[in-house]
Amino acid sequence: MDFTLSKQHQLLRDMYRQFAETEVKPLAEAVDEEERFPVETVEKLARYGFMGIPFPKKYGGAGGDVLAYAMAVEELSKVCGTTGVIVSAHTSLCCAPIYENGTEEQKMKYLPKLLSGEWIGAFGLTEPGAGTDASGQQTTAVLEGDHYVLNGTKIFITNAGYAHVYIIFAMTDKKLGNKGISAFIVEKDFPGFSVGKKEKKMGIRGSATCELIMENCIVPKENLLGKEGKGFGIAMKTLDGGRIGIASQALGIGEGAVEETIKYVQERKQFGKRLSQMQNTQFQLADMHTRMQAAQFLVYSAAMKKQAFTEAALAGKKAPSYSMDAAMAKLFAAEAASDVTRRAVQLFGGYGYTREYPVERMMRDAKITEIYEGTSEVQRMVIASNLGVK
Amino acid sequence: MKIIVCVKQVPDTSGKVAVNPDGTLDRASMQTITNPDDLNAVEAALTLKDETGCKVVVVTMGPPPAEGMLREILARGADEAVLVSGREFGGSDTYATSQILAAAINRIGVEQGDIIMCGRQAIDGDTAQVGPQIAEKLNIPQVTYAADIKLEGETITVQRMLEDGYMTIKVQTPCLVTCIKELNEPRYMSIPGIFECYDKPMSVFDYETLKDDPLIDPTTIGLKGSPTNILTSFTPPQKGAGMMLPGAEKADCETLAGLLAAKHII
Numbered sequence: 168m169d170f171t172l173s174k175q176h177q178l179l180r181d182m183y184r185q186f187a188e189t190e191v192k193p194l195a196e197a198v199d200e201e202e203r204f205p206v207e208t209v210e211k212l213a214r215y216g217f218m219g220i221p222f223p224k225k226y227g228g229a230g231g232d233v234l235a236y237a238m239a240v241e242e243l244s245k246v247c248g249t250t251g252v253i254v255s256a257h258t259s260l261c262c263a264p265i266y267e268n269g270t271e272e273q274k275m276k277y278l279p280k281l282l283s284g285e286w287i288g289a290f291g292l293t294e295p296g297a298g299t300d301a302s303g304q305q306t307t308a309v310l311e312g313d314h315y316v317l318n319g320t321k322i323f324i325t326n327a328g329y330a331h332v333y334i335i336f337a338m339t340d341k342k343l344g345n346k347g348i349s350a351f352i353v354e355k356d357f358p359g360f361s362v363g364k365k366e367k368k369m370g371i372r373g374s375a376t377c378e379l380i381m382e383n384c385i386v387p388k389e390n391l392l393g394k395e396g397k398g399f400g401i402a403m404k405t406l407d408g409g410r411i412g413i414a415s416q417a418l419g420i421g422e423g424a425v426e427e428t429i430k431y432v433q434e435r436k437q438f439g440k441r442l443s444q445m446q447n448t449q450f451q452l453a454d455m456h457t458r459m460q461a462a463q464f465l466v467y468s469a470a471m472k473k474q475a476f477t478e479a480a481l482a483g484k485k486a487p488s489y490s491m492d493a494a495m496a497k498l499f500a501a502e503a504a505s506d507v508t509r510r511a512v513q514l515f516g517g518y519g520y521t522r523e524y525p526v527e528r529m530m531r532d533a534k535i536t537e538i539y540e541g542t543s544e545v546q547r548m549v550i551a552s553n554l555g556v557k
Numbered sequence: 558m559k560i561i562v563c564v565k566q567v568p569d570t571s572g573k574v575a576v577n578p579d580g581t582l583d584r585a586s587m588q589t590i591t592n593p594d595d596l597n598a599v600e601a602a603l604t605l606k607d608e609t610g611c612k613v614v615v616v617t618m619g620p621p622p623a624e625g626m627l628r629e630i631l632a633r634g635a636d637e638a639v640l641v642s643g644r645e646f647g648g649s650d651t652y653a654t655s656q657i658l659a660a661a662i663n664r665i666g667v668e669q670g671d672i673i674m675c676g677r678q679a680i681d682g683d684t685a686q687v688g689p690q691i692a693e694k695l696n697i698p699q700v701t702y703a704a705d706i707k708l709e710g711e712t713i714t715v716q717r718m719l720e721d722g723y724m725t726i727k728v729q730t731p732c733l734v735t736c737i738k739e740l741n742e743p744r745y746m747s748i749p750g751i752f753e754c755y756d757k758p759m760s761v762f763d764y765e766t767l768k769d770d771p772l773i774d775p776t777t778i779g780l781k782g783s784p785t786n787i788l789t790s791f792t793p794p795q796k797g798a799g800m801m802l803p804g805a806e807k808a809d810c811e812t813l814a815g816l817l818a819a820k821h822i823i
Contacts, residue, residue, distance in 0.1 A: 175751055178632060182746045216748030229748040239748075 170464075179235050183242035186215065187250075195247035198373035199528050204329055205373055208250055213284020217243075217254055221474070222266055226278035233408075233477070237415040237470040241463075244419025245426065248532030249373035251419055255412030256325040257281070260540075261288025264334050264405045265352065267477065268393040277332055277352060289330035290409075291321035291353075291379050292402050299545055301336075301402060302345045306381065308337035310388070315339075315351065317384040320363070323539070327377035328362045331355050334405070335381070336398050348398035352390040359384030370531030407490045409540045411473055414466045414496040417536035421459045421504035424511040424529045428452060431515055431524070442514065451514060455507045462500040469496040491553035498546035501536035508533040558670040558730075559612040560602040561662055562635070563691065564595040566619050566626045567681045576790065582681060591626050594676025596743040598736040601706055602674050603634045603744065609708065612636045616661055618646060618654060624759065631754035632746035639665060643763040648780025651682070655690030656777050660770035661762050662695060670711050673733040677702060685735070692733035694772060699733040700726050704740055 172180065190211050198205050212218055220236040222228025229235075236258060244251030262281050265273060280286040297303040306319025317337050324333070333353045340347035353360060363378030393401050429452060432442035442448045472489035479486030508530040512519035519526050537543045551557075568574070568587035575583035591599075602613045615630045617623050618641040627638035641661045649657060662673060673695075675688035685701075692699030704723070705716035713732065717724040718739055746754075767773045776782050802813055817823045 174628070175755065178629065178746060178751045178754070179748065182632075182748070182751060186745055214747075215745055216750075220748055224749065230752045231748060235748070235752075 176235060176238065179231075179238060180242065182215075183239050186211075187242050187246045191243055191250050192246035195249070195525065196522075196528070198247065198249050200372075200522070202367075202372040204375045205247075205250060205253075206329070209253060209284065209287065209329075212250075212254065218257060218284030218287075219262065219278075219282025220258065222262060222278065222282050226266065226274055227280075227282040228278070229282075233411065233470040233474040234467060237411055237466055240412050240415035241419040241422070241466070244416040244532075245423035247373075248416060248420050248529070248535075249371045251416040252325060252371055252374050252413075253287075255409070255416055256290065257288045257330075259409040259412040260290030260325075260405060261330070261332055261334055263408050264290075264350065264392060264401055267404070267480070268350070268401050269352075270389075272389065273352060273392070281332060286331035287326050287329050289324055289326040289333045290405065291324050291333050291335045292406075293321060293323050295320065295322055299542060302348070302399065304336060304338050304348055306335070306337040307341070308339050308349060308351065308386070310339070313388050315386045315388065315391070317351065317353070317359070317381040317386055319381055321379040321381075323366065323376055324379050325374055325376055325539075327379060328365070328375045333360075333379065334392065335379070335386075336402055337381075339395050339398075343396060345399040346396050348402070349395045350392040350398040350401045351386050352392050353381075353384065353386055357384055357386055368535075370528070370533070370535050372531075406540055407488075407493045408473060410493040410497040410546070411466065411469050413536055413540045414462070414469065414493070414500040417497070417500040417504035417533060418459065418462050418466050420529050420533045420536070421455075421462065421500070421507040424504075424508045424526055424533075425452065425455050425459055427524070427526055427529070428455070428511045428514050431518075435518075448514060451510055455510055458503040458507055462496070462503045465492070465496040465499050469493045488553075491550055494541070494546040494549035494553075497536070497541065498543050498550070501533070501543060504533040504536055505530075558609060558672075559614060559668075560605060561665055561667070561671065561673045562595070562598050562602045562613060562615045562630075563658055563662075563673065563675045563688070564599065564615055564617045564626065564630060565592045565676070565679045565681075565687075566590070566617065566623045567592045567679050570680055589622075589626070591629065592676050592679045592681075594678060594680075594736060594738060596676070597738050597740045598674040598676050598734075599630055599633060599635065600741045600743040601703070601734070601736050602672075604741065605672070605706075605708055606634065606636075614639065614665055616641065616658065616665070618642070618649070618657055618661070627759060628754045629746055631757045631759075632750040633744055634747070634750055635757075637757065638759040639762055640759065641762045641767070643765075645764040645775070645779050648783060649778060650783035650785035651684050651686040651690060652785070653778045653783045655687045655694060656772050656782075657767065658687065659691045659694035660767045660772040662691065663770055663772070664762060664767060667695060667697070667731045669730060671731040672713065673697070673731070675733065675735045677735045677737045688733060688735040695731075695733070697731050697733055698728050699735070700728055701735040703734045703736050706734060706740070 216229040219228035220231040221233045224230045240251045240255050308315040308317045335351045335353045339349040359382045361380045363380045366376040432448050435442045469492035472492045476486045511526040566589045569590045575586045577583045613635040614637045615635045616639045678685035700715040702717045703715045704718035707714045714727045
C-alpha cells in the first residue's frame with residue numbers, strides 16, 4: 168500500500184494551494200460578510216479547469232480523477248468553505264449524474280458547457296416535506312406528448328440562481344413510491360421554472376441556497392435522465408459521490424482551521440509565553456491534526472474507490488460499491504471539522520469569537536457538512552446497513 | 558513560428574539561504590523555484606501562443622531534477638521541453654552557459670518568425686548576461702527589459718523599460734527578448750495541463766548531442782571553460798538607516814545642504 172501522491176497529484180496540490188491562497192483567500196471574509204456568491208472566482212476556477220476535474224477530455228473535462236477533484240475541494244475549502252461547495256455541488260451533483268446516467272446526446276449537449284465552467288450546475292431533490300426521507304417527493308412530472316410538465320417546489324438548492332442546469336427529481340408515478348421517481352435535466356430558461364427565496368444561513372454564506380419553483384414547467388422528453396422510475400436510484404448514487412465532495416469540503420475546513428491556529432499560537436503570548444509553548448495548546452493541536460489526517464485518509468480512499476467504481480461501471484463491469492466508504496468519509500470528516508473548528512475558536516480565545524479572524528467563520532461553515540447531502544445520522548444508517556446490521 | 562523560452566531553476570531565496578564553506582550556494586539544501594523573471598518570459602510566450610497558436614519550446618540547463626520544473630512549465634501550456642544536462646556542462650559561468658544554450662537552441666532550430674525569450678536575470682546570480690550572450694552567439698538581434706511585446710507579422714514591437722523611461726523598438730524575427738516582471742502576470746498551471754504534462758515531449762541534450770556544434774568546445778564550456786572565478790563570497794554589510802528630514806522651509810533646506818556639504822557630496 169502506497170500513501171504517496173503521484174507526481175501529477177503533487178503538482179495539483181501545489182497549484183490548488185497557490186490558486187486558493189492568491190485568488191480565493193483574499194475574498195473569503197467579504198464573501199461571508201456580504202453573503203455574496205463569488206462570481207469572479209468561479210470565472211477563474213473555470214479558466215483553470217476546476218469545474219470539470221474528474222471527467223474525460225472528450226466532454227471538455229480536465230481528464231483527471233476523483234482524487235484530484237477531492238483534493239481541489241479540500242484545498243479551496245481550507246480558505247473558503249463557500250468556494251468549496253460551489254465546485255462540489257456543480258461537479259458531484261450535476262455533472263456526475265449526467266456523465267454517469269446520461270445518453271450520449273445529453274452528454275454532448277450539456278457536459279462541454281458545464282465542464283468548461285461556462286455553465287454552473289445544481290441538483291434539486293430536497294422538498295419541504297422530503298429531506299432525509301427523500302422518497303416523500305411531492306413534485307410531479309406528467310408526460311404530455313413530446314414533453315413532461317413538472318409541478319412542485321424544491322428547497323435548499325445549492326448554486327440556485329447562478330446555475331444554468333438543474334438535475335430535478337419528480338414523481339412520474341405516485342403509486343409506485345420510490346420506483347415512481349424520475350430524474351430530469353432542467354435548464355433555467357425552461358418555461359415555468361423559477362428561483363424562489365434565498366435562505367439566510369449560518370455558514371457558507373456566499374453559497375447561493377434558494378427555493379426552486381416549477382409551475383407547469385415544460386421539460387422536453389429527451390431531458391429525462393436515465394429511465395422513467397429510476398430517479399431514486401440516480402439520486403442515491405449521485406449522493407454517494409456528492410458525499411465525497413462534502414467530505415473533502417469538511418476536510419479542508421478543518422485543515423484550514425488547524426493551519427490558522429498553528430500560526431496564531433506561535434504569535435499570541437499570555438503569562439509571558441507563546442501559547443504554542445503551553446502543553447494544552449500542543450496537545451489540542453496534536454489531536455486536531457491527527458483527526459484531520461485520519462479524515463484525509465478516509466476521504467482519499469473513498470475517492471479512489473469511486474474512481475475504480477465509475478471506470479468499471481462505464482466499461483460495463485462490476486466493481487465493489489464505494490457507498491459505505493463515502494458515508495464513512497463524510498461522517499468522520501464532517502464531525503472532525505466541527506470539533507476541530509470549535510477547538511480552534513477556543514484556542515484563539517476572545518479573538519476567535521470575533522469576525523476579525525477566520526476561525527469563527529470556519530466553525531460556522533463546518534456545521535453544514537454534518538447536515539447536507541445526508542446528515543451524519545443518515546451516514547450511520549448507510550454504514551450500519553452495509554454492515555448487515557438491520 | 559515558434560517560441561523558445563530559456564528558463565532556470567534557482568534556489569528559493571524567500572526561504573533560508575545556505576552557503577557552502579567555499580562561498581558557493583549550497584543548492585542541495587535549498588528549495589528550488591523557477592526563476593521569477595523566466596516565468597514572465599514563459600507567460601509572454603504562452604500569450605503569443607494563445608493569439609497565434611504557435612509552438613512553445615522551453616529549454617533549461619541543469620541537473621536531472623530540473624525536469625520537475627520543465628514539467629510544471631509544460632503544465633502551464635508549453636508544448637515541448639528540452640533539458641540540457643551533462644557533467645561536462647557543470648560549473649559553467651554565464652559565458653559558458655550561453656555558449657551551451659545557444660548550441661541547444663541551434664539544435665532545436667531557429668527560423669524566420671521565431672522568437673527566443675529569456676527572463677531579464679536570475680535571482681541567484683543576478684547578472685542579466687545569459688540572454689544577451691545567447692543572442693550574440695546566435696548572431697540574432699536582441700531586445701532587453703521588455704515590458705510590452707506586440708507581434709506584427711514577422712516583426713515584433715517591444716517596449717523596453719529603462720530607469721528613466723521607455724524605449725520602443727521594432728525588431729525583425731528571429732530575435733531574442735529578455736522579459737521583466739512588468740510585462741505580465743504569469744498564469745498558474747492548469748488542471749488539464751497537469752494531467753497532460755507527463756505525456757508531452759521532453760528531450761535531454763547531453764554533451765554527445767551537442768558536441769558537434771562549433772560553439773561546444775571543451776575549453777569554452779563547464780568549469781574549465783568559464784572565465785569567471787569566484788575568489789570569495791560574502792554577505793555585504795547592512796546599510797545604516799537613512800535619515801529623514803521633514804519640512805520644506807528654507808531652514809530645512811539649509812540643514813540638508815549642510816549635511817550634504819559635510820559629506821563632500823555638494
